Amino acid sequence: MAELQEVQITEEKPLLPGQTPEVAKTHSVETPYGSITFTVYGTPKPKRPAILTYHDVGLNYKSCFQPLFQFVDMQEIIQNFVRVHVDAPGMEEGAPVFPLGYQYPSLDQLADMIPCILQYLNFSTIIGVGVGAGAYVLSRYALTHPDTVEGLVLINIDPNAKGWMDWAAHKLTGLTSSIPEMILGHLFSQEELSGNSELIQKYRNIITHAPNLENIELYWNSYNNRRDLNFERGSDITLKCPVMLVVGDQAPHEDAVVECNSKLDPTQTSFLKMADSGGQPQLTQPGKLTEAFKYFLQGMGYMASSCMTRLSRSRTASLTSAASLDGNRSRSRTLSQSSESGPLPSGPPGHTMEVSC
Numbered sequence: 517m518a519e520l521q522e523v524q525i526t527e528e529k530p531l532l533p534g535q536t537p538e539v540a541k542t543h544s545v546e547t548p549y550g551s552i553t554f555t556v557y558g559t560p561k562p563k564r565p566a567i568l569t570y571h572d573v574g575l576n577y578k579s580c581f582q583p584l585f586q587f588v589d590m591q592e593i594i595q596n597f598v599r600v601h602v603d604a605p606g607m608e609e610g611a612p613v614f615p616l617g618y619q620y621p622s623l624d625q626l627a628d629m630i631p632c633i634l635q636y637l638n639f640s641t642i643i644g645v646g647v648g649a650g651a652y653v654l655s656r657y658a659l660t661h662p663d664t665v666e667g668l669v670l671i672n673i674d675p676n677a678k679g680w681m682d683w684a685a686h687k688l689t690g691l692t693s694s695i696p697e698m699i700l701g702h703l704f705s706q707e708e709l710s711g712n713s714e715l716i717q718k719y720r721n722i723i724t725h726a727p728n729l730e731n732i733e734l735y736w737n738s739y740n741n742r743r744d745l746n747f748e749r750g751s752d753i754t755l756k757c758p759v760m761l762v763v764g765d766q767a768p769h770e771d772a773v774v775e776c777n778s779k780l781d782p783t784q785t786s787f788l789k790m791a792d793s794g795g796q797p798q799l800t801q802p803g804k805l806t807e808a809f810k811y812f813l814q815g816m817g818y819m820a821s822s823c824m825t826r827l828s829r830s831r832t833a834s835l836t837s838a839a840s841l842d843g844n845r846s847r848s849r850t851l852s853q854s855s856e857s858g859p860l861p862s863g864p865p866g867h868t869m870e871v872s873c
């Protein structure tokens with residue numbers, strides 16, 4: 517395995533008072549399935565995993581995760597962890613178009629590339645953050661390398677292979693819709709697309725005019741040809757680490773994430789359903805997702821002294837009181853909030869918490 521490229525860049529973004537610009541190093545390494553590019557921010561912290569992200573179809577790490585990781589409240593988290601942002605093959609900025617007939621890796625093979633990244637960086641464990649196809653890739657990796665995954669944040673995961681009805685619908689849609697429109701329908705809800713907000717216009721322009729659109733189509737095809745992850749509660753085929761499932765209310769993958777939640781270990785899984793977030797909560801609600809991520813990390817034993825907002829402290833006190841009264845109730849709980857309230861902390865060990873926020 518040889519390094520192909522290393523580029524040092526300085527991230528261009530507004531800085532907080534007293535904050536110094538982050539230095540990012542971009543690397544490419546060879547794997548059995550071709551080269552893969554990833555960008556590292558920060559330096560490794562003793563006895564802490566790296567946060568490793570994997571983006572969805574039609575996006576790269578910047579267009580998928582920048583609004584989240586540049587959010588002001590996220591700075592407390594990124595100061596405590598080194599970050600590795602993976603670009604799927606051919607999705608990185610400036611990527612050349614693959615030659616005609618190129619065999620793009622399957623999602624399983626994309627997962628098998630991750631050990632090459634960790635070996636190159638000499639990282640032993642990760643906390644994975646994935647969206648859509650990226651959530652599937654990280655889940656597949658966690659199934660085959662459970663000892664290297666301390667936790668997973670899975671946004672819009674669909675762990676199921678496409679059935680015959682799905683295939684028929686996909687083929688019919690392909691007759692009347694372009695690849696960019698189909699991908700936009702995967703990323704955003706129909707309500708969002710019909711509203712044609714500034715965000716939708718931005719991402720429609722990004723995908724429609726992408727110079728590597730042929731590569732994006734290959735990634736899209738691999739996603740549509742994914743295998744079933746075969747999660748089954750109580751079996752050996754399940755995620756062994758803490759998991760936070762995230763989906764927007766009325767998002768395209770809401771039903772799939774709900775089903776995934778039913779198949780995972782309830783003592784290890786929290787379920788966050790976010791109102792007013794659409795299909796991409798990391799883009800539309802970075803503040804709420806950041807706070808939920810912070811609680812998730814605290815539940816894993818990290819950032820115990822992290823600051824909490826006054827609203828969060830008040831809400832947590834209320835939850836603690838309620839929990840003392842509900843101790844003998846079912847492990848699966850559902851809490852509802854208005855859209856003005858932020859996300860809630862994931863439940864104590866032994867509880868799956870479904871949260872509408």
